[in-house]
Amino acid sequence: MARRLAALAATLLATSFIIYGAVYLAPGSPLTAVTGGRPLPPATLHAISHEYGFDKPFIVRYWDWLTGAIHGDFGRSVVFRQDVSSLITPRIGTTVFLIAYAALLILLIGVALGLVSALRKGHLDTAILTVTSVGTAVPAIVAAIVLIWIFTLQLGWLPALGSGSGLAGQLRHLTMPAIALALAGTAYVARLTRAAANEELRREHVATARSRGIPERYVVQRHVLRNALVPITTAAGLTIAGLIAGTVVVENAFALNGLGSFLVQAVGQKDVPVVQAICLILVTAFIVVNTVVDLLYAVIDPRIGFGGGDDR
Amino acid sequence: MSDDGARLYDELLAGRVSRAELLRRGAAVGLGAPTLAAILAACGGGDSAGSGSSAPGAVAEVGTAVTTPAPTGELDQLKWGLFYEPGPLDWIYDYNYEENTVVTNITESLMRLTPQLSIEPGLAESHSAPDDLTHVYTIRQGVKFHDGSPMTTADVVFSMKRHLDPNSYWAFAYFNVKSIEQTGAWEVTVRMKRPDVIFPALMATPAGGVGPQAYVTAKGKNYGTPTAGPVGTGPFRFTSWNQGANITLTRHDAYWDTAHAPKTKSVVFSFIPEESTMTTGLLSGEIDGAYHTPYSGLSQLRSSSVGTLYLGKSMLFSVIYISTTSGPLANINVRKALLKAIDRQALAKAVYGGAATPLPSTMTPLGQWSYAQSQAEAAFQKLPPPVVDLEGAKKLMQGVDTSGTIVIATRASFQRYINIASIVQDAGKKLGLNIQIKPINPNDYGDIFFSDSARKGIDMFISENYADVPEPLETLYVTVTPQPPNALTYNYDDYNNPSVTSDLQKAVAESDPAKRASLIIAAQSVLADQPATLPLVSPAVPLFLNKRATGAPASFCYLYYPWARDVGAA
Numbered sequence: 029m030a031r032r033l034a035a036l037a038a039t040l041l042a043t044s045f046i047i048y049g050a051v052y053l054a055p056g057s058p059l060t061a062v063t064g065g066r067p068l069p070p071a072t073l074h075a076i077s078h079e080y081g082f083d084k085p086f087i088v089r090y091w092d093w094l095t096g097a098i099h100g101d102f103g104r105s106v107v108f109r110q111d112v113s114s115l116i117t118p119r120i121g122t123t124v125f126l127i128a129y130a131a132l133l134i135l136l137i138g139v140a141l142g143l144v145s146a147l148r149k150g151h152l153d154t155a156i157l158t159v160t161s162v163g164t165a166v167p168a169i170v171a172a173i174v175l176i177w178i179f180t181l182q183l184g185w186l187p188a189l190g191s192g193s194g195l196a197g198q199l200r201h202l203t204m205p206a207i208a209l210a211l212a213g214t215a216y217v218a219r220l221t222r223a224a225a226n227e228e229l230r231r232e233h234v235a236t237a238r239s240r241g242i243p244e245r246y247v248v249q250r251h252v253l254r255n256a257l258v259p260i261t262t263a264a265g266l267t268i269a270g271l272i273a274g275t276v277v278v279e280n281a282f283a284l285n286g287l288g289s290f291l292v293q294a295v296g297q298k299d300v301p302v303v304q305a306i307c308l309i310l311v312t313a314f315i316v317v318n319t320v321v322d323l324l325y326a327v328i329d330p331r332i333g334f335g336g337g338d339d340r
Numbered sequence: 341m342s343d344d345g346a347r348l349y350d351e352l353l354a355g356r357v358s359r360a361e362l363l364r365r366g367a368a369v370g371l372g373a374p375t376l377a378a379i380l381a382a383c384g385g386g387d388s389a390g391s392g393s394s395a396p397g398a399v400a401e402v403g404t405a406v407t408t409p410a411p412t413g414e415l416d417q418l419k420w421g422l423f424y425e426p427g428p429l430d431w432i433y434d435y436n437y438e439e440n441t442v443v444t445n446i447t448e449s450l451m452r453l454t455p456q457l458s459i460e461p462g463l464a465e466s467h468s469a470p471d472d473l474t475h476v477y478t479i480r481q482g483v484k485f486h487d488g489s490p491m492t493t494a495d496v497v498f499s500m501k502r503h504l505d506p507n508s509y510w511a512f513a514y515f516n517v518k519s520i521e522q523t524g525a526w527e528v529t530v531r532m533k534r535p536d537v538i539f540p541a542l543m544a545t546p547a548g549g550v551g552p553q554a555y556v557t558a559k560g561k562n563y564g565t566p567t568a569g570p571v572g573t574g575p576f577r578f579t580s581w582n583q584g585a586n587i588t589l590t591r592h593d594a595y596w597d598t599a600h601a602p603k604t605k606s607v608v609f610s611f612i613p614e615e616s617t618m619t620t621g622l623l624s625g626e627i628d629g630a631y632h633t634p635y636s637g638l639s640q641l642r643s644s645s646v647g648t649l650y651l652g653k654s655m656l657f658s659v660i661y662i663s664t665t666s667g668p669l670a671n672i673n674v675r676k677a678l679l680k681a682i683d684r685q686a687l688a689k690a691v692y693g694g695a696a697t698p699l700p701s702t703m704t705p706l707g708q709w710s711y712a713q714s715q716a717e718a719a720f721q722k723l724p725p726p727v728v729d730l731e732g733a734k735k736l737m738q739g740v741d742t743s744g745t746i747v748i749a750t751r752a753s754f755q756r757y758i759n760i761a762s763i764v765q766d767a768g769k770k771l772g773l774n775i776q777i778k779p780i781n782p783n784d785y786g787d788i789f790f791s792d793s794a795r796k797g798i799d800m801f802i803s804e805n806y807a808d809v810p811e812p813l814e815t816l817y818v819t820v821t822p823q824p825p826n827a828l829t830y831n832y833d834d835y836n837n838p839s840v841t842s843d844l845q846k847a848v849a850e851s852d853p854a855k856r857a858s859l860i861i862a863a864q865s866v867l868a869d870q871p872a873t874l875p876l877v878s879p880a881v882p883l884f885l886n887k888r889a890t891g892a893p894a895s896f897c898y899l900y901y902p903w904a905r906d907v908g909a910a
Binding site for chain 2: 181
């Protein structure tokens with residue numbers, strides 16, 4: 029565990045430096061975003077540059093940021109003139125809810141569709157295969173536009189914008205975004221589950237089990253699903269980790285106050301402390317999800333030890 | 341029915357005005373909603389108010405609306421769309437669309453922009469200029485801040501002095517100010533280093549904003565952020581800021597301007613950066629209205645039965661700034677020829693969905709004239725009209741060396757600028773000019789306005805700009821005359837025509853409006869012949885209001901007028 033924590037810290041340090049450097053080296057200043065491109069007189073530009081330390085060399089600014097961050101001070105947004113932590117805290121909830129909701133959809137619907145497809149050959153299998161083929165190819169933004177057109181403009185069932193408040197409100201507001209976010213991943217996991225289950229169904233131990241007259245339910249549970257879980261977990265884990273990046277598009281399309289839409293805005297405005305903080309959160313989340321997947325392997329198949337060879 | 345009403349009714353029957361126009365003009369001449377409803381009912385038809393204006397001639401009416409029909413009752417909540425989340429609502433940092441759209445309802449200024457785009461007293465009861473170097477403001481008595489404290493003359497002096505710190509985005513307004521002093525119990529005197537008629541006009545913007553000294557000082561650098569919300573004298577008080585999602589304002593019951601007491605209990609501003617989502621939100625009724633609705637959704641909004649799209653009077657102008665002192669564009673005849681070859685009518689239709697009017701050879705739309713309007717309009721009509729004159733253009737190009745390339749910068753992925761650039765490129769091709777389009781990363785486009793190095797290798801660039809106040813000099817003066825090194829400027833090609841410079845320098849010091857107008861108009865006609873920029877169109881203000889709400893002014897005033905106070909139930 030200590031090794032993993034050290035690796036996390038090293039990754040974060042390297043990431044922070046790379047992001048800081050990238051945003052710093054790109055031309056442009058946050059001031060142009062703040063005034064909508066309208067010029068300010070030189071005296072004002074100087075005063076603001078000085079206040080935010082834009083006039084200091086890169087390495088000094090990075091060091092200032094790093095020492096601050098270690099003490100829990102992630103800097104001050106130039107655009108909002110607020111501490112970054114106070115800007116980010118209210119937005120985390122929406123993003124976490126959205127990703128959890130989408131992950132749940134992917135796991136439940138994806139795995140269920142895949143298993144049904146593998147076990148029920150024929151028209152149902154073909155239908156699921158067709159639908160999931162299309163599903164993997166639909167980008168979240170397209171899904172969002174289509175969903176809004178159907179459920180908001182035509183049927184008037186679901187709201188197209190905002191995150192809602194309270195559990196019921198959040199469910200109502202985040203259902204369409206979660207579906208848009210989960211669509212491609214669900215289709216992918218379904219196809220992968222189908223393939224993994226088919227693979228297991230062809231194995232000798234399944235045939236042996238069946239020939240011994242073991243009920244089909246047990247065959248599927250013990251012999252098929254159990255063994256297919258490793259590839260399914262890998263695929264689902266990667267897909268869910270990938271959702272973190274997908275939130276950027278979906279949050280913007282549904283005007284949600286999440287980290288993804290905030291990141292888009294902050295990059296556009298060159299608001300370095302905000303970009304930095306959100307990227308580090310996303311990187312941490314990505315690493316955590318992958319670690320959880322590793323832990324799950326150990327549970328699913330005790331032969332795979334946790335933290336052993338880092339060969340994945 | 342009044343005479344005005346009867347005339348409108350006749351025009352409507354004759355098909356000369358659309359239903360939307362009827363509502364606009366009806367409201368403008370003071371017809372009540374019942375009268376208008378009666379007219380509409382008499383004409384029959386249930387289609388939306390905005391859908392009737394498809395006649396080609398209707399374009400001329402774009403950009404004329406200043407008001408919307410008066411409300412008939414109170415509204416509990418108004419849901420408004422903003423196209424981005426505002427920065428801090430501290431007036432000294434509010435220098436862009438949505439910050440001003442919100443803060444103008446909270447923090448009022450000494451003067452005020454009106455829906456008709458003129459300037460009237462606000463927190464100052466009156467303004468006088470005993471001489472060119474002195475401005476005296478008599479402060480209104482009995483005004484209360486949202487925290488209950490009375491507004492004092494000391495608050496006014498404190499607020500104005502905040503702009504003397506160069507950190508203020510409005511510091512440029514005070515460039516010529518020498519001192520700000522309290523000179524009586526309710527009197528503030530501003531003394532100038534040199535005459536500057538733009539200064540008193542800018543007091544209608546946050547440059548003249550007033551906040552409570554005690555509260556602003558106590559909150560320090562957090563003033564105006566969600567943790568230390570803004571406090572002003574306006575019709576609405578700051579209530580909450582749900583970061584990333586919305587801002588809520590609540591009616592200020594002790595609002596001093598009782599003749600304009602707000603008719604809406606609370607206003608919720610939602611942040612909707614995605615254009616298609618904004619359009620959807622308006623069509624689905626999740627939001628009641630928005631200013632500056634996306635051009636991509638104009639046709640959907642126009643034909644919607646959910647509400648009405650207004651195209652209001654504006655001070656906006658789309659222009660190409662020239663940022664080179666060498667190459668073909670340094671030749672005045674090339675500029676003139678290129679302008680003659682650019683199809684500004686087609687540009688207004690294709691790029692702005694018809695929600696813009698082509699500009700003749702001036703970057704000053706008529707909306708910027710709050711004085712000498714008939715004089716300005718007559719001069720406007722005499723300018724070279726915005727029609728393509730390829731023959732005339734080619735004549736100007738005779739003997740001109742067209743070798744070398746001209747680089748026009750556009751904001752990458754910003755469709756309007758990309759379309760404008762290709763229209764310009766096309767016009768250049770007809771004249772034998774090789775115009776290259778250089779897409780600039782959207783995040784860096786603003787830098788072109790700020791830094792010399794960002795303009796390197798760029799001969800011209802596109803801008804949608806606006807005047808803050810209805811004073812043509814505000815944008816014209818800093819664009820076409822040489823400015824001191826530490827002043828705000830848009831003069832990127834070192835333009836200096838002796839007669840223009842002399843006229844405009846006199847105009848900036850001329851307190852008599854009629855004389856000032858003559859000087860500006862003289863400079864304008866020289867500029868039409870010796871262009872400093874390539875003026876394209878004046879975009880109107882697109883405002884959408886659904887059927888629940890009405891009363892919001894339709895003009896560009898929404899940045900500096902407490903517009904939400906006029907909104908109520910339809």
